[in-house]
Amino acid sequence: MIGQGAGIAIIGSGSAAPAQVLDNNNLAQLVETSDEWIKTRTGIGKRHLANPLTSLSELSVQAAQKAIAMAGIAAFDLDLIILATSTPDDLFGSASKIQGLLGATKAVAFDLTAACSGFVFGLITASQFIRTGVYQNVLVIGADVLSRWVDWSDRGTCVLFGDGAGAVVCQATQEGDRLLGFEMFSDGSQNSSLNLAYQGQPKTLNEEVAIASGTYQPVTMNGKEVYRFAVEKVPEVIEKALYNANLVVEDVDWLILHQANQRIIDAVASRLKVPAHKVISNLAEYGNTSAASIPLALDEAIAQGKIKAGDTIAISGFGAGLTWGAAIFKWGK
Numbered sequence: 001m002i003g004q005g006a007g008i009a010i011i012g013s014g015s016a017a018p019a020q021v022l023d024n025n026n027l028a029q030l031v032e033t034s035d036e037w038i039k040t041r042t043g044i045g046k047r048h049l050a051n052p053l054t055s056l057s058e059l060s061v062q063a064a065q066k067a068i069a070m071a072g073i074a075a076f077d078l079d080l081i082i083l084a085t086s087t088p089d090d091l092f093g094s095a096s097k098i099q100g101l102l103g104a105t106k107a108v109a110f111d112l113t114a115a116c117s118g119f120v121f122g123l124i125t126a127s128q129f130i131r132t133g134v135y136q137n138v139l140v141i142g143a144d145v146l147s148r149w150v151d152w153s154d155r156g157t158c159v160l161f162g163d164g165a166g167a168v169v170c171q172a173t174q175e176g177d178r179l180l181g182f183e184m185f186s187d188g189s190q191n192s193s194l195n196l197a198y199q200g201q202p203k204t205l206n207e208e209v210a211i212a213s214g215t216y217q218p219v220t221m222n223g224k225e226v227y228r229f230a231v232e233k234v235p236e237v238i239e240k241a242l243y244n245a246n247l248v249v250e251d252v253d254w255l256i257l258h259q260a261n262q263r264i265i266d267a268v269a270s271r272l273k274v275p276a277h278k279v280i281s282n283l284a285e286y287g288n289t290s291a292a293s294i295p296l297a298l299d300e301a302i303a304q305g306k307i308k309a310g311d312t313i314a315i316s317g318f319g320a321g322l323t324w325g326a327a328i329f330k331w332g333k
């Protein structure tokens with residue numbers, strides 16, 4: 001049992017994406033668009049979409065089981081499960097369902113909603129429980145099935161999103177803290193730039209009492225505003241996290257940004273002067289998988305042997321809220 005003052009090691013990763021794929025040419029048969037437009041403006045070539053029988057919980061469990069196996073622990077060893085998602089199977093939360101499916105009977109589980117920043121915020125939240133000595137083994141999942149909440153007749157948004165899940169296991173260690181620095185921000189004054197909002201109609205229950213009745217409406221986005229925000233704020237937040245870590249950009253081995261748009265990734269890398277060979281991108285295959293995008297890209301890069309134990313990784317998430325954040329960590333035991 002490691003108590004207060006423990007460090008964090010991020011020792012297992014896993015990911016999952018639905019088998020079903022919709023490429024840009026398939027999309028061009030649904031809305032007025034083209035493979036050329038989508039590739040040039042976003043870098044996206046295809047997206048994996050959950051079929052009607054696939055739940056967010058199942059995708060999350062697949063990713064989590066791989067992360068737990070890589071960490072060399074059992075689900076029973078988990079103390080805490082944080083599910084970062086904006087698209088739970090159940091509005092009351094899906095983390096507990098995942099806890100049950102995993103058989104992580106000792107773990108407390110809750111959802112965390114911060115859109116595309118969710119995984120970064122989740123990882124940082126997990127680290128606080130470890131540093132205070134409260135928990136030893138924490139599973140952080142980033143997962144989204146935005147295909148269920150996109151207007152498939154709106155070419156401005158439907159071309160961007162895909163579904164997926166990624167997970168990491170964080171463990172308390174006495175051999176140095178591998179989470180080297182972080183920063184998080186919110187700016188609710190720009191909330192209307194990107195929404196998946198509840199819109200109810202007034203419903204009168206009696207002469208004095210009225211409530212709203214309805215459901216959530218598909219994603220709406222001011223693409224240009226979000227683009228401008230990301231290109232300005234993401235380099236800043238990474239620099240702040242690096243400063244907190246007492247590091248400089250040259251110390252970073254790998255840059256993994258939320259996979260929203262290749263042009264955003266390129267612009268941020270160029271502002272930070274991170275060379276292209278250090279930048280991880282899998283947008284072409286998956287599109288924007290929201291909270292899943294960073295752990296999915298991390299896991300693929302580990303599986304491909306690009307990221308090795310001891311490498312320094314800068315991750316940054318940004319999106320609805322608006323929210324944004326960055327974390328700098330060393331991968332592995």
Ligand code: ACO
Nearest residue numbers: 033037041115116155156159223224226227260261319320
């Ligand atoms: N196919 C063809 N034409 C299109 C499409 C499409 N899919 N979508 C828009 N267009 C048209 C527009 O109608 C417009 O036509 P017009 O000039 O005749 O009016 C033209 O293409 C240019 O449209 P813009 O919106 O100006 O295109 P832009 O270059 O800004 O690219 C994009 C749009 C890709 C959405 C970009 O703004 C972007 O990536 N923004 C960031 C979005 C983002 O990252 N969102 C996710 C945040 S993460 C989260 O929290 C979920």
